[in-house]
Amino acid sequence: MRIRFEYSKTYIRLAMVLLVGFSTLCANSQDRESSQATTAKLTKRVVGDYGYWSKYQTPPYGAEQIPYSKLTHIIHFNISFNSDGTISIPDGFLEPKLLHQAHKAGVKVLVGLNGDFPMFDGNPQLEATFVENLQAFVIKYGYDGVDVDWEYPTGDETNTFYNLYVDMRSAFPAPDYVLSADVPPWGDAGQGYAIPQVDPYIDYFNIMQYDCAGPWTADGQLNSAIFWDPNDPDPWECQLGGAANESAAIFEQQGVPPSQLNMGTPFYGYVYTNVSELFGECANASHTHDGNCNGTVFSANYGTFMKQRINQMGWQTFYDPIALVPYMLRVDGKKGFITYDDATSTYLRVWYADWQWNLGGTFMWSLDADYDGQTQDLLDAMYAASLSPGN
Numbered sequence: 001m002r003i004r005f006e007y008s009k010t011y012i013r014l015a016m017v018l019l020v021g022f023s024t025l026c027a028n029s030q031d032r033e034s035s036q037a038t039t040a041k042l043t044k045r046v047v048g049d050y051g052y053w054s055k056y057q058t059p060p061y062g063a064e065q066i067p068y069s070k071l072t073h074i075i076h077f078n079i080s081f082n083s084d085g086t087i088s089i090p091d092g093f094l095e096p097k098l099l100h101q102a103h104k105a106g107v108k109v110l111v112g113l114n115g116d117f118p119m120f121d122g123n124p125q126l127e128a129t130f131v132e133n134l135q136a137f138v139i140k141y142g143y144d145g146v147d148v149d150w151e152y153p154t155g156d157e158t159n160t161f162y163n164l165y166v167d168m169r170s171a172f173p174a175p176d177y178v179l180s181a182d183v184p185p186w187g188d189a190g191q192g193y194a195i196p197q198v199d200p201y202i203d204y205f206n207i208m209q210y211d212c213a214g215p216w217t218a219d220g221q222l223n224s225a226i227f228w229d230p231n232d233p234d235p236w237e238c239q240l241g242g243a244a245n246e247s248a249a250i251f252e253q254q255g256v257p258p259s260q261l262n263m264g265t266p267f268y269g270y271v272y273t274n275v276s277e278l279f280g281e282c283a284n285a286s287h288t289h290d291g292n293c294n295g296t297v298f299s300a301n302y303g304t305f306m307k308q309r310i311n312q313m314g315w316q317t318f319y320d321p322i323a324l325v326p327y328m329l330r331v332d333g334k335k336g337f338i339t340y341d342d343a344t345s346t347y348l349r350v351w352y353a354d355w356q357w358n359l360g361g362t363f364m365w366s367l368d369a370d371y372d373g374q375t376q377d378l379l380d381a382m383y384a385a386s387l388s389p390g391n
Contacts, residue, residue: 044354044386045361047073047180047206047262048379049112052093054368059304061368063097067376068105070383072361073178074098075147077112079137083119085129087137099142108144110178111137117150121160127167135171145178147206152184153192162194165201174203180262182206185241187250196255205256206363207247209349210266212238213339215297218285220275220337224266225323226349233279243323244349248357259360263353267369267378268301269340276335278320278327283335301369302378306340317342324348343381350385362386 048071055062066074076098080088102109113134120127138146146168153161168179181193183205188195195205213221217237222229225243232238241247244263251261274283274296282293300306306328309315314332319325325345330336341349353359362382370378 040387042070042072042383042386043388044359045072045204045262045363046070046382046386047075047361047363048367049075049077049363049365050098050367051077052090052095054366055095056092057368059371059373061371063095063101065371066098066101066367067379068102068107070379071107073144073363074102074107074109074367075112075180075363076109076143077366078114078149079111080113080115081130081133083116085126085133087133088115089137094141096141103142108178109142110145110147110180111141111143112147112149114149114151117148117153117160117164118157120164121157124163127160127164131164131167131171134168138172138177145172145180145203147180147182149182151182155190155192158192158194161192162198165194165198169201178203180204180206182208185209185247185250186239187241187247187254189240189250195251199256199260202260204260204262204360205251206262207241207251207264208365209241209244209247209264210268210365212242213270213272213297214299215293215295217282217297218292219279219281220272220277220327221279221339222320222323222325222327223269223339224264224341224349225320225325226345226352227323229320229322231279231322244353248353248359258358261357261359262361262363263349263357263359265346265349265362265364265378265382266341267303267364267366268299269306269338270297270299271305272297272337272339274335275337277329277337278318280337300338302340302342303368303370303372303376306338306342307370307372307377309338310342341378343377346378347381347385350382354386355389 082088099109172179179202181202183193185207210224213223219234221237227245228243241250282296284296285291285293288294310317314330315328316331317326317328326342328338350362353362370376
């Protein structure tokens, strides 16, 4: 009874938050130009993952489109490294205007890093060479720090992950530089993130609270639940950390201070073409080699796909009353299930993470994905929910 009561109190409080949030969002949408000119200062982190490739998309999204006043940090994805420890820079990655405009607005820009990190196992000299080259790159181009996207270090690679951050912190001293790490919602369980030993060397962890859904599941999962729905018939596809309330608890139990955590929220979702209901099994799952939805699920961005289908084009939106996130079903007689986040669920997730759990902030993947050529509904909701409740 106590658990049920606690959940009821949380839902009631979130419902009240929704009323305030809707009024804020409506005010923003009524006069965006005025709102932009009088943007309130953020007291929580709002971190935007920005892929350099998005400026080549349709519609293009680059330095000119980013609303810097609604962010505190930008992670510029991504560079990598070669087998000799030199830095690998993709064609089109360097964007001086991005750093200039961000710094002008007081926004820090981190360079996003991924690559074959296990090559550093047992090779401290190669790692030292790489960190030296990374330091030269960051200083040369004016970045404010480094974000590491290592998915995922094994238990045998714990020391490699730890040593990498020790060396990077030496090369990028605080508070002049920021170091962050992208981590899965299940925390260090079965992985090599060296939590909490690595905490002193990292400014914050980005909890990747998404991709619970996808072609690797056997049924129509929710991409990113705020609360875990026990009606899910295949919980092993998302657990541990299958919802925001669970992942926040996992990291705190593993010794990470709340201020050191950023909760992730997706600006994209998944379309299941062979599912007709929430948690419905893919019609082809029993015929695939691994029993999953292979070939009948694809990802899509909110701004150029989801938004145009909300209660339109043969689709209807519903809400999971426990997970507190939306999904769509086809109502024109065809099969189809879409899991996504809208402005309401984005506002709720961010408010819940920032003010219920008192986390340090939130981030999204990715900054361009809710852009429809004119507006960014999800980023507006994220920003509004991140403001101090007194604003």
